[in-house]
Amino acid sequence: MKTTHIPSHFTFSIHNITVHYELYNYNPDEEQPTYVLIHGFLSSTFSYRRLIPLLAQKGTVIALDLPPFGKSEKSTRFTYSYRNLANLVIQLIEHLELKKVILVGHSMGGQISLYVSHLREDLVDKTVLLCSSSYLTKANPSLIYSSYLPFFYLYVKNWLVRKGVLHNLLNVVHDAELIDEEMMEGYAAPFYDDRIFQALTRMIRDREGDLPSLDLKQIKTPSLLIWGEEDRVVPIDVGRRLHQDLENSRFISYKKTGHLLPEEKPFDVYENIIEFVGM
Known part of the structure; x- marks a missing residue:
């Protein structure tokens, strides 16, 4: 199979919302795995830019923008539950008739990957969790009630923007020189x-x-957990607890590495994934 790092861009609609995804080296007749990449909160397919060309050497790669992020629709009618977002991934897998699916989820994308395995374990061969969100509960009732106020979205905007993108990146990477x-x-x-x-x-x-x-x-799906030991967003102790709860899992951690693993350790993560998949 010829390897190309130039994606084909597509959209598909489900539950009255349009989802954008990128497809690399799609060939349904191949026996190689299909890597389905699911990004984290406030991110997009961009977060996998260093990992995609590596994985594309070993099979089909699909990276999607979870709504309302990236190029996907930003609807106020869609129900943004993890279950619904997982169902979007399930529908995409079924729509493309994907086989040998390896889910790769970073942060919130890791938790959505776990929801996919929980709901449709038959569709997933293996799961790779990169600093996966874990054990977060629903927002407190006062915040939920406040979200119904007419201009609450401006509060959300101010909360996210006031410190700026540089401050947010410094919180998720260990080595500031990467920025x-x-x-x-x-x-x-x-x-x-x-x-x-x-x-x-x-x-x-x-x-x-x-x-x-x-x-x-x-969940019985074989899972590989990879963590940065300096992760300030989802600390490594959370990863170790997740490793204990996932019966069929392996755990790897990297020193001097933060939360943004696909950016900080793309080659190491790639080698871990390929060894885990068994290629």
Whole structure:
């Protein structure tokens, strides 16, 4: 199979919302795996820019923008629960008739990957969790009630924007020298469209929280957990707890590494994934 790092861009519609995804080296007749990449909160396919060309050497790669992020629709009618977002991923897998699916989820995308396995374990061969969100509960009732105020989205905008993209990036990477203009621009993009803040207001009240331990213990899909030991967003102790709850899992951690693993350790993560998949 010829390897190309130039994506084909597509959209598909489900539950009255349009989802954008990128497709690399799609060939349904191949026996190689299909890597489905799911990004984290306030991110997009951009977060996998260093990992995609590596994985594209070993199979089909699909990276999608979860709504309301990236190029996907920013609807205020969609229910932004993790279950619904997981169902979007399930529908995409079924729509493209994907086989040998390896889910790769970073941060919030890791928890959505776990929801996919919980709901449709038959569709997933293996799961790779990169600093996965874990054990977060639903937003407190006062915040949920406040989200119904007419201009609450402006509060959300101010809360997210006031410290700026540089401050946010410094919180998710260990080595500040990794931050360049391209990274700044890529992670600032979500804030250019006010509609995203209105959609995020809806997400505050819709997000039901991460899967509890009881549900996690029922997941049998082989899982690889990779963590940065300096992660300030989802600390490594959370990863170790998740490793204990996921019966069929392996755990790897990297020193002097923060939360943004696909950017900080793309080659190491790639090698871990390929070894885990067994290629």
